[in-house]
Amino acid sequence: MTAGPGAAAAGAPGTxxxxxxxxxxxxxxxxxxxxxxxxxxxxxTGLIGPNGAGKSTVINxxxxxxxxxxxxxxxxxxxxxxxxxxxxxxxxxxxxFQQANVFGGMTVLENLLVGATxxxxxxxxxxxxxxxxxxxxxxxxxxxxxxILARFGxxxxxxxxxxxxxxxxxxxxxLMRALMARPELLLLDEPMAGVNPALALSIAQRLEELRDEGxxxxxxxxxLRLVEKxxxxxxxxxxxxxxxxxxxxxxxxxxxxxxxxxxxxxxx
Amino acid sequence: MTLLLSIGIFGIYxxxxxxxxxxxxxxxxxxxxxxxxxxxxxxxxxxxxxYGLTGHSTNLWVAMAVGAASGALISLLVGHVVVGxxxxxxxxxxxIAMVTIAISLIVQFSLEAIQGPFIFAYTAxxxxxxxxxxxxxSSSQLTVIGVAVVAMVAVHxxxxxxxxxxxMRATAAxxxxxxxxxxxxxxTRAAAWLLSGALCGVCGVLLGIGEGSFSSSTGSDFFIxxxxxxxxxxxxxxxxxxLGALLIGIVSQAAAAVIxxxxxxxxAWLILIAVLILxxxxxxxxxxxxxxxxx
Amino acid sequence: MVYYLSGLAILLGINLIAIWGLDLHFxxxxxxxxxxxxxxxxxxxxxxxxxLKPPAAYGSFETYVGGFNLPFPLPLVAAAAAGALIAxxxxxxxxxRLRADYQAMxxxxxxxxxxxxxxxxxxLVNGPAGLALIPQPFAGxxxxxRDGYNWIFLGLTAVCCVLAWWVARGISRSPYGRLLRAVRDxxxxxxALGRNPNALRMSVLITGGALAGLSGGLLVxxxxxWGPSSxxxxxxxxxxxxxxxxxxxxxxxxxxxxxxxxxxxxxxxxHLPAFGYPGLIDSLDWVAIGAILLAFLWxxxxxxxxxxKRVFRPAGGGxxxxxxxxxxxxxxxxxx
Numbered sequence: 097m098t099a100g101p102g103a104a105a106a107g108a109p110g111t112x113x114x115x116x117x118x119x120x121x122x123x124x125x126x127x128x129x130x131x132x133x134x135x136x137x138x139x140x141t142g143l144i145g146p147n148g149a150g151k152s153t154v155i156n157x158x159x160x161x162x163x164x165x166x167x168x169x170x171x172x173x174x175x176x177x178x179x180x181x182x183x184x185x186x187x188x189x190x191x192x193f194q195q196a197n198v199f200g201g202m203t204v205l206e207n208l209l210v211g212a213t214x215x216x217x218x219x220x221x222x223x224x225x226x227x228x229x230x231x232x233x234x235x236x237x238x239x240x241x242x243x244i245l246a247r248f249g250x251x252x253x254x255x256x257x258x259x260x261x262x263x264x265x266x267x268x269x270x271l272m273r274a275l276m277a278r279p280e281l282l283l284l285d286e287p288m289a290g291v292n293p294a295l296a297l298s299i300a301q302r303l304e305e306l307r308d309e310g311x312x313x314x315x316x317x318x319x320l321r322l323v324e325k326x327x328x329x330x331x332x333x334x335x336x337x338x339x340x341x342x343x344x345x346x347x348x349x350x351x352x353x354x355x356x357x358x359x360x361x362x363x364x
Numbered sequence: 365m366t367l368l369l370s371i372g373i374f375g376i377y378x379x380x381x382x383x384x385x386x387x388x389x390x391x392x393x394x395x396x397x398x399x400x401x402x403x404x405x406x407x408x409x410x411x412x413x414x415y416g417l418t419g420h421s422t423n424l425w426v427a428m429a430v431g432a433a434s435g436a437l438i439s440l441l442v443g444h445v446v447v448g449x450x451x452x453x454x455x456x457x458x459x460i461a462m463v464t465i466a467i468s469l470i471v472q473f474s475l476e477a478i479q480g481p482f483i484f485a486y487t488a489x490x491x492x493x494x495x496x497x498x499x500x501x502s503s504s505q506l507t508v509i510g511v512a513v514v515a516m517v518a519v520h521x522x523x524x525x526x527x528x529x530x531x532m533r534a535t536a537a538x539x540x541x542x543x544x545x546x547x548x549x550x551x552t553r554a555a556a557w558l559l560s561g562a563l564c565g566v567c568g569v570l571l572g573i574g575e576g577s578f579s580s581s582t583g584s585d586f587f588i589x590x591x592x593x594x595x596x597x598x599x600x601x602x603x604x605x606x607l608g609a610l611l612i613g614i615v616s617q618a619a620a621a622v623i624x625x626x627x628x629x630x631x632a633w634l635i636l637i638a639v640l641i642l643x644x645x646x647x648x649x650x651x652x653x654x655x656x657x658x659x
Numbered sequence: 660m661v662y663y664l665s666g667l668a669i670l671l672g673i674n675l676i677a678i679w680g681l682d683l684h685f686x687x688x689x690x691x692x693x694x695x696x697x698x699x700x701x702x703x704x705x706x707x708x709x710x711l712k713p714p715a716a717y718g719s720f721e722t723y724v725g726g727f728n729l730p731f732p733l734p735l736v737a738a739a740a741a742g743a744l745i746a747x748x749x750x751x752x753x754x755x756r757l758r759a760d761y762q763a764m765x766x767x768x769x770x771x772x773x774x775x776x777x778x779x780x781x782x783l784v785n786g787p788a789g790l791a792l793i794p795q796p797f798a799g800x801x802x803x804x805r806d807g808y809n810w811i812f813l814g815l816t817a818v819c820c821v822l823a824w825w826v827a828r829g830i831s832r833s834p835y836g837r838l839l840r841a842v843r844d845x846x847x848x849x850x851a852l853g854r855n856p857n858a859l860r861m862s863v864l865i866t867g868g869a870l871a872g873l874s875g876g877l878l879v880x881x882x883x884x885w886g887p888s889s890x891x892x893x894x895x896x897x898x899x900x901x902x903x904x905x906x907x908x909x910x911x912x913x914x915x916x917x918x919x920x921x922x923x924x925x926x927x928x929x930h931l932p933a934f935g936y937p938g939l940i941d942s943l944d945w946v947a948i949g950a951i952l953l954a955f956l957w958x959x960x961x962x963x964x965x966x967x968k969r970v971f972r973p974a975g976g977g978x979x980x981x982x983x984x985x986x987x988x989x990x991x992x993x994x995x
Contacts, residue, residue, distance in 0.1 A: 159851065161847070161850075182851075182853050186853045193847065197845055197847060197848045197851075198848070199840070200845075201843065201844050202841065202844065203970070206837060209834070209837060210838065210841045210849070213853060217833075217834050218835050220830070220862050222833065223829050223830045223834070223836060224830070225829075238971055270848075274852075398760075399760040399761065401767070450957070456759070457759035458691055458760060459960070461764075462763075463953060465763075466896075466949045466950075466953040467949070468949075469896060469946070469949030470953070473945035480938070592768075624779070626778070630772060630775045634772065637752065637768055640757065641751065641755050644757055644761065
């Protein structure tokens with residue numbers, strides 16, 4: 097992929113993710129055109145915009161699910177454009193999906209176990225060998241999984257099938273599973289969609305705690321009140337383009353943004 | 365030159381048979397979204413029923429009528445009743461595939477049990493032969509080509525000119541559109557099963573007569589070639605099936621002539637595999653096909 | 660009678676290995692491995708071609724490649740290896756991201772192409788007539804009666820079964836097995852967590868394929884003959900029905916299915932008083948299998964012994980504690 101103009105690998109200090117000139121199309125439609133923005137370390141960067149703005153597509157482009165036609169993505173200075181999804185994940189970027197994407201046929205604990213970063217004991221060779229080779233490390237992972245469950249107050253559902261849970265609980269399982277990998281960057285695709293306000297607030301608190309502990313997040317979200325509470329800075333997209341990036345206050349003063357999104361028919 | 369002519373004529377004859385069955389198969393998939401892997405055994409069943417009713421030397425037109433009627437009925441039973449029951453229960457893709465495979469096992473081996481693994485002679489009233497540019501063609505083969513053309517025109521008129529046809533096209537694109545056509549989705553689906561069954565029956569009977577014989581595995585063997593035509597052209601698209609039938613008919617005939625007769629069917633099957641690997645939506649499908657074939 | 664029962668036990672063992680292999684593909688990983696019989700076929704041919712002498716040694720009444728006349732256990736090793744290797748081209752098609760029923764159709768077509776090629780290419784494996792006079796392991800070593808040899812072969816089969824059991828069980832309860840089940844549920848989530856779903860699928864296709872190949876090798880060495888009519892496409896559905904009936908995703912279910920379907924139904928009906936023409940009972944067997952498959956898909960798709968929930972011993976229990984938590988009846992307790 098060709099890098100856009102001025103795409104120095106490192107970018108500004110504290111930049112974790114640098115997206116430059118990304119573009120892609122589906123059929124005849126250009127879903128994303130010339131998307132450029134950065135995500136700084138230790139922030140919850142919001143990604144907002146009206147429906148069809150291309151927000152989820154950008155997440156797919158970063159995570160490798162969709163191949164860009166042009167542009168580049170750099171993570172911690174390294175180019176990751178065009179890598180396949182599992183390769184991107186191995187760099188330390190974990191994403192969640194718009195529809196809560198859990199392993200329905202496995203219990204919550206098993207879901208969390210799969211979330212851990214790839215380890216030696218999960219190979220075919222290890223499976224054919226003695227238990228001892230992997231059981232200790234698995235015990236450690238189990239302990240971490242139970243800790244995360246406790247932190248979210250969800251020990252009760254540890255042994256429930258993930259597929260049998262409510263929508264909101266499944267989102268939480270997906271989030272907890274992502275945390276098992278201790279990612280450097282978390283890409284959240286509408287984590288609060290369809291979640292009741294009380295639960296949404298509690299998830300928001302968890303996210304703030306994680307940010308305070310040093311995790312970086314890029315969050316697509318529609319609920320502007322939540323965005324205002326959680327995200328700084330915020331990237332605004334419309335019709336496949338990035339309009340602006342800044343704090344909510346700056347954006348609310350930005351005419352282009354107001355016209356496209358926050359003004360008249362914008363806001364939800 | 366005679367070789368080319370021979371490939372051309374017999375290629376069109378094969379294409380005619382493939383088109384009749386292929387359009388039925390693909391139309392039913394387009395409307396009901398069910399990949400009916402029992403289609404081949406239904407082909408055989410129609411031949412057996414027709415043979416059972418009218419004996420081994422029969423009038424072509426009677427045979428086709430009986431075939432169409434029995435095909436329509438069996439298809440409705442299998443598709444709308446049995447498969448439909450599983451669908452209403454919420455069965456998914458692979459579950460339904462297994463259901464249709466189970467049905468095909470039951471039908472094919474029931475036929476084999478009833479009649480034994482024998483091959484039956486099956487002819488229409490003695491055909492006369494013609495010579496076209498040095499190639500000998502029988503009148504029944506020409507009739508098959510004629511029937512196929514008529515059937516394609518009829519399907520075309522049905523789809524373009526009738527309310528039911530519109531409902532079928534709407535359902536194939538997006539089920540929620542069906543009601544706005546004034547026909548209920550259930551009725552549209554039932555009509556699709558009936559129509560594809562009728563075409564299946566006609567195809568089966570003509571296949572049996574064309575080969576001059578049939579056995580309990582005739583339909584299943586032919587089904588894969590037929591599916592190849594449907595998939596190549598774009599599954600769910602009747603015009604695609606016609607195109608696919610033409611291509612496969614000619615290519616497989618050429619393979620038989622140039623390599624060896626046993627490669628006639630293998631060539632078609634290899635085309636099917638190639639399409640499934642390289643471009644599963646087929647030739648005529650748009651880039652983003654309506655029915656998600658690529659998971 | 661004893662000879663009959665020992666023969667039945669051998670067939671049960673061979674089917675066990677095959678069905679456990681299919682469970683790895685279909686039950687655990689969710690691959691619609693509907694060309695499974697081809698894995699077994701290839702294994703059978705590999706064993707045959709390795710064990711047979713060159714065609715000339717038999718007066719050239721058959722034509723085939725190979726004929727290395729290698730002794731035990733090499734034909735069986737070749738069989739497993741062949742099953743593993745054929746997984747690669749079959750995997751190319753299995754991993755093409757197609758809708759499930761479409762993929763099933765692709766697999767069926769593969770199966771038919773394999774049969775068509777074996778029939779057409781007579782120089783390869785003697786075409787439709789098939790291979791015969793395949794040497795058996797230990798044949799010349801002991802001078803045994805027919806009954807006695809069966810016991811030796813039963814012992815060999817039992818050893819292979821234990822091997823298959825060890826492989827299948829190891830995979831099933833390991834972190835690797837968990838990844839396979841994850842691929843079954845959501846390939847996209849597996850990718851998002853840093854694992855390559857295609858690599859996982861290929862590895863299990865190869866492993867299950869090796870088991871299928873081994874079962875083919877054993878079968879061929881037992882019946883000493885192998886031709887395309889021994890491995891037609893419906894045979895895959897014999898194994899599949901066994902899995903659906905017995906239960907997927909667990910060894911006990913596979914074993915139960917292996918006993919009920921290929922053995923009880925098929926073998927038992929062999930002993931009904933012969934009625935009708937020869938082969939009628941075989942046809943009726945297939946009708947029965949189709950009907951049973953349909954019935955179970957309707958009434959009990961999870962099978963008689965469904966896959967059980969995996970539950971871990973609660974923290975603080977220590978390695979010695981083994982009591983399952985109350986209220987988790989039916990769960991399978993695993994050590995952390």
